[in-house]
Amino acid sequence: MTDQQPLYQLRDLSKTYTRGKESISIFKGLDMDIQHGDFIAIMGPSGSGKTTLLNQLGGIDSPSSGQVVFEGKRIDNLSQGALAKWRSRNVGFIFQFYNLMPTLSAAQNVELPLLLTGLSGGERKKRVKTALEIVGIADRAGHKPRQLSGGQQQRVAIARAIVADPKILLADEPTGDLDRTTADEILGMLQQLNTELGKTIVMVTHDPSAAKYAKRELYLDKGEFVERGNRS
Amino acid sequence: MKQLFAVIGMNVRSIPQRAGMSIATITSVAFMVAVLLGFLAMANGFEKTINGSGSDDVAVFLRGGSQAEVNSVLAREDARLIEVAPGIATDESGDPIMSAELYVIVDGTKRSSQTEANLPLRGVQQQAVNLRQNFALTGGRMFEPGTAELVVGEGVIREFEGFDLGQTIRLGSNTWTIVGTFSTGGSVFDSEVWADLGVVQNLYQRGSSVQSLRARLTSPDAIEDVRAYVEGEDRLNLDVTSEREYFADSAGGIATLLKFVGWPLSIVMAIGAFAGAWNTMYSSVDSRTREIATLRTIGFSGFTAFMGTLIESLVLALLGGALAILVIYILFNGNSASTLGGGFTQIVFSFEVTLGSVISGLVLALSVGFLGGIIPGIRAARVPLLAVHQN
Ligand SMILES: Nc1ncnc2c1ncn2[C@@H]1O[C@H](COP(=O)(O)OP(=O)(O)OP(=O)(O)O)[C@@H](O)[C@H]1O
Ligand SMILES: [Mg+2]
Numbered sequence: 328m329t330d331q332q333p334l335y336q337l338r339d340l341s342k343t344y345t346r347g348k349e350s351i352s353i354f355k356g357l358d359m360d361i362q363h364g365d366f367i368a369i370m371g372p373s374g375s376g377k378t379t380l381l382n383q384l385g386g387i388d389s390p391s392s393g394q395v396v397f398e399g400k401r402i403d404n405l406s407q408g409a410l411a412k413w414r415s416r417n418v419g420f421i422f423q424f425y426n427l428m429p430t431l432s433a434a435q436n437v438e439l440p441l442l443l444t445g446l447s448g449g450e451r452k453k454r455v456k457t458a459l460e461i462v463g464i465a466d467r468a469g470h471k472p473r474q475l476s477g478g479q480q481q482r483v484a485i486a487r488a489i490v491a492d493p494k495i496l497l498a499d500e501p502t503g504d505l506d507r508t509t510a511d512e513i514l515g516m517l518q519q520l521n522t523e524l525g526k527t528i529v530m531v532t533h534d535p536s537a538a539k540y541a542k543r544e545l546y547l548d549k550g551e552f553v554e555r556g557n558r559s
Numbered sequence: 560m561k562q563l564f565a566v567i568g569m570n571v572r573s574i575p576q577r578a579g580m581s582i583a584t585i586t587s588v589a590f591m592v593a594v595l596l597g598f599l600a601m602a603n604g605f606e607k608t609i610n611g612s613g614s615d616d617v618a619v620f621l622r623g624g625s626q627a628e629v630n631s632v633l634a635r636e637d638a639r640l641i642e643v644a645p646g647i648a649t650d651e652s653g654d655p656i657m658s659a660e661l662y663v664i665v666d667g668t669k670r671s672s673q674t675e676a677n678l679p680l681r682g683v684q685q686q687a688v689n690l691r692q693n694f695a696l697t698g699g700r701m702f703e704p705g706t707a708e709l710v711v712g713e714g715v716i717r718e719f720e721g722f723d724l725g726q727t728i729r730l731g732s733n734t735w736t737i738v739g740t741f742s743t744g745g746s747v748f749d750s751e752v753w754a755d756l757g758v759v760q761n762l763y764q765r766g767s768s769v770q771s772l773r774a775r776l777t778s779p780d781a782i783e784d785v786r787a788y789v790e791g792e793d794r795l796n797l798d799v800t801s802e803r804e805y806f807a808d809s810a811g812g813i814a815t816l817l818k819f820v821g822w823p824l825s826i827v828m829a830i831g832a833f834a835g836a837w838n839t840m841y842s843s844v845d846s847r848t849r850e851i852a853t854l855r856t857i858g859f860s861g862f863t864a865f866m867g868t869l870i871e872s873l874v875l876a877l878l879g880g881a882l883a884i885l886v887i888y889i890l891f892n893g894n895s896a897s898t899l900g901g902g903f904t905q906i907v908f909s910f911e912v913t914l915g916s917v918i919s920g921l922v923l924a925l926s927v928g929f930l931g932g933i934i935p936g937i938r939a940a941r942v943p944l945l946a947v948h949q950n
Contacts, residue, residue, distance in 0.1 A: 440857050
């Protein structure tokens with residue numbers, strides 16, 4: 328990675344929710360850069376706006392003011408359609424509750440992002456297989472989500488997030504629903520994706536021991552960042 | 560396209576997850592289509608029977624202004640004057656092909672319900688058989704003139720008890736012997752019982768009067784000559800119609816009536832089925848909100864979410880429609896039923912499930928599916944992306 332430019336530049340980012348007459352400011356004037364190849368853990372108390380921030384990075388919510396710059400281009404002012412296209416090319420999402428399609432097999436779930444590309448059926452199959460192998464669950468390719476454990480489902484979800492080779496992985500409490508051992512496996516895998524495949528990852532977590540897997544820990548409180556540790 | 564098929568596949572495969580509601584929707588669509596098809600099958604069958612009953616080259620003579628046979632009285636003198644009218648066909652021996660007829664209403668017992676129902680006993684002359692298209696004896700022989708013998712139409716045998724060949728039957732105060740069965744190829748005459756005109760006149764004290772005259776014309780156009788003759792003859796006060804017109808006028812309205820009952824009834828049921836489809840699709844969208852949001856987050860378009868929902872709804876409706884068509888076809892097609900015909904007698908006819916009515920049924924089903932799916936589809940397209948975080 329020789330890019331001079333950061334992957335993300337957040338500039339004076341503010342988000343305010345209005346509920347009736349009340350308006351709640353989640354964060355105000357936030358500035359942050361995310362470099363290629365980084366692995367950031369965002370921590371903070373419940374309601375501090377961690378998910379809200381991740382939504383801005385992922386282009387599924389727009390800021391009230393300020394800019395989200397991705398590879399030098401603003402994404403906060405893109406149309407819905409352009410954003411959808413941008414997401415499909417650049418972002419892999421990982422959720423706390425996996426968000427797999429219950430009627431599809433593991434392989435079919437992983438294939439979903441590839442349906443938005445021009446890849447042939449054969450090429451898609453190959454990539455799905457590779458992604459499932461990376462997360463170590465190729466032997467369950469034909470299983471439906473309900474036939475899989477939580478940890479296995481999250482592996483499938485991670486395979487889905489990486490299959491189209493996005494530039495950023497955004498994970499919201501990816502181990503929030505898992506026991507310690509399984510959580511460690513999943514976190515180890517994310518770490519591997521970061522160190523070995525160079526994936527840039529932003530992960531939201533409540534859990535300090537989960538945050539240890541990241542290169543950087545950011546603490547979000549009252550709309551401000553507090554840097555906690557830097558192990559890279 | 561790939562994303563569209565994938566989403567549609569997911570929608571359709573998720574139907575079993577809402578089995579109860581989906582089955583209710585399929586059933587309500589099925590009932591609606593079944594009612595429509597049932598009525599249309601009746602109307603079509605009835606129409607076919609009526610249309611099959613009339614010939615263009617048979618003229619029917621009734622008392623002027625009487626409209627139906629039951630209201631008509633003709634004298635022996637009338638028949639003599641008609642015999643010599645121009646345009647009346649003759650047989651090999653030069654006799655006019657003509658039958659003076661009289662019918663009375665008798666009671667029979669219906670096989671299905673064991674209840675009494677009216678059926679016509681028609682007194683006819685020898686030429687009557689030559690005045691019905693497709694007349695054929697299907698068993699036994701014709702009655703002997705001057706005897707209490709009956710020949711019975713096939714429709715009567717199907718629907719009524721006690722009319723089998725060789726049996727004797729009491730009709731009113733008279734006992735008859737059934738010596739033959741006949742078919743006219745499904746026309747209204749199949750719902751009649753025939754005997755010798757003279758015997759019927761005698762037993763029912765009608766003297767020498769009849770109700771109608773039927774005569775074969777040399778050609779369908781000859782009816783104009785006959786009309787001109789009747790109008791120019793002061794001693795005759797008769798209405799002359801072709802047999803086809805006669806049936807179309809007197810009974811054809813019933814087919815129209817059946818359609819006019821069938822359609823509105825189906826439309827009312829369609830409203831119910833529509834509400835059911837709408838409700839089911841709403842619950843489909845609601846139960847899949849997070850899934851839909853997840854797909855949108857990955858980059859799938861709102862349009863695919865809309866189409867997935869719409870097509871799920873169409874699939875449910877189509878299943879309902881197909882079910883109804885299958886059931887109606889198996890249960891009803893070709894089965895006979897009877898209804899009041901012109902002149903308050905039973906006309907036996909067959910249900911006729913036509914391609915046209917099947918198409919009507921499917922179109923109605925798909926319309927319900929379309930309308931029931933469209934608003935939920937819009938809701939699906941508008942699922943907020945932030946719903947991905949819902950638990
Ligand atoms: N769509 C919304 N409308 C109004 N308020 C919202 C909306 N989404 C979030 N909020 C509010 O914004 C604040 C931040 O929410 P957010 O989900 O980002 O917090 P969080 O840090 O992710 O919390 P948690 O750790 O519980 O997941 C909360 O007070 C929440 O109630
Ligand atoms: Mg959160």
